[in-house]
Amino acid sequence: MLEIIAERADGTKLPLSHSVNYIVTSVTGILPAPATVNTSTSATMDGAVFNSARVNDRNIVITLLPVGNVENARIGLYGFFKPKQSVKLYLNTASRQFTIEGYVDKLDGDVYAQKEVIQISIICPDPYFKQDTTQATVYQTKQASFWNRGDIPIGFIARAQFTAEEGKTSFSLIQYDPDSGDTIGEFYVDYNFLQGDELILNTNQGQKGVWLLRGNVKTSILNYMDLHSKWFQIPVGHCNIDFNEWESGKTELTIFTDELYEGV
Helix, strand or coil: CEEEEECCCCEEECCCCCCCCEEEEEEEECCCCCEEEECCCCCCCCCCCEEEEEECCCCEEEEEEECCCCHHHHHHHHHHHHCCCCEEEEEECCCCEEEEEEEEEEEECCCCCCCCEEEEEEEEEECCEEEECEEEEECCCCCCEEECCCCCEEECCCEEEEEECEEEEEEEEEEEEECCCCCEEEEEEEEECCCCEEEEEECCCCCCEEEEEEEEEEEECCHHEEECCCCCCCEEEEEEEEEEEECCCCCEEEEEECCCEEEC
16 A cells, blocks of 8 residues: 655645545556667668667656545645645655655646546656665764665765864775775865865765865865766665775764665
8 A cells, every 4th residue: 555645845744645635546657767768770770779868757646536525625735736836755655665856747637527536747857766764874984884775876975074173185985896895986085174174075966066064154176076086876785985084184974875766
């Protein structure tokens, strides 16, 4: 049984399943989103040549029946699912709890039907479902192991706080394959960090950047990245990430990740 809860931008939640006001009869768009495969043809060969592929945005359509005071139930949906406004969905199954964010495309139905039916269409630019819990790993031993149990590689947000009085001029993260020991990805920043500074690194798709937070002022320090740095992600399965301090200094590092899934 799929449980669905909607949340507006102001934090107000509306249960759609297990509700005295609505009966959900159909939910589409929650299996893996379709992909667009780009190919090119040639007059001298059969078939086509693969160029690229990408996963499209997701369109979730919820069909429900308002019950009880049908008019009041329908009007309640108007105030919750406003066209072009953002909405967050919580989708819970017996074994998984997901969230996904999107924008209301339309709310439509037939008020003259014997049993009034309402359809809510939501467009999700990011097509992947997230686990409802965010993982945080604090580096004490300068190495952490990650298990990505999702369906695709994931980005992360790293926050490093520099506490040493003498300051520090380098920051690096190095990703290893735990089985072979091979280096998978590296990220370096060469900057004169002072006591109280915080570095914020985001490797999530569409959000990539590296910033310095000093005295509540956030400044991009993208130009201080080493040319060999890579915006590496955490692959599906197991990997290790080392936090290396090139010069003396005490630094506390926390990494936040969300597991991503292709479908409910």
